[in-house]
């Protein structure tokens with residue numbers, strides 16, 4: 001599974017959880033693509049496999065925080081604007 005991870009506290013918690021789940025054997029074969037130096041350093045220090053979009057252009061999951069969320073409901077459809 002290829003996961004792209006952003007920056008900030010949400011991404012930090014996500015990396016910690018990924019590491020924990022890898023240690024528990026509940027996640028396997030994770031390739032992480034960090035979008036910031038902080039997340040890159042955290043993943044490197046935990047030994048999580050790193051890559052980049054050039055090598056892995058197809059992602060399975062993206063995790064990042066958001067500063068603001070606005071929910072627009074129109075015609076019964078909810079759209080989350082970040």
Ligand SMILES: O=C[C@H](O)[C@H](O)[C@H](O)COP(=O)(O)O
Pocket residue numbers: 006007008009010011064065066067
């Ligand atoms: O560049 C900042 C990113 O978009 C962050 O994900 C955003 O600022 C939210 O940060 P945090 O997860 O620390 O609330």
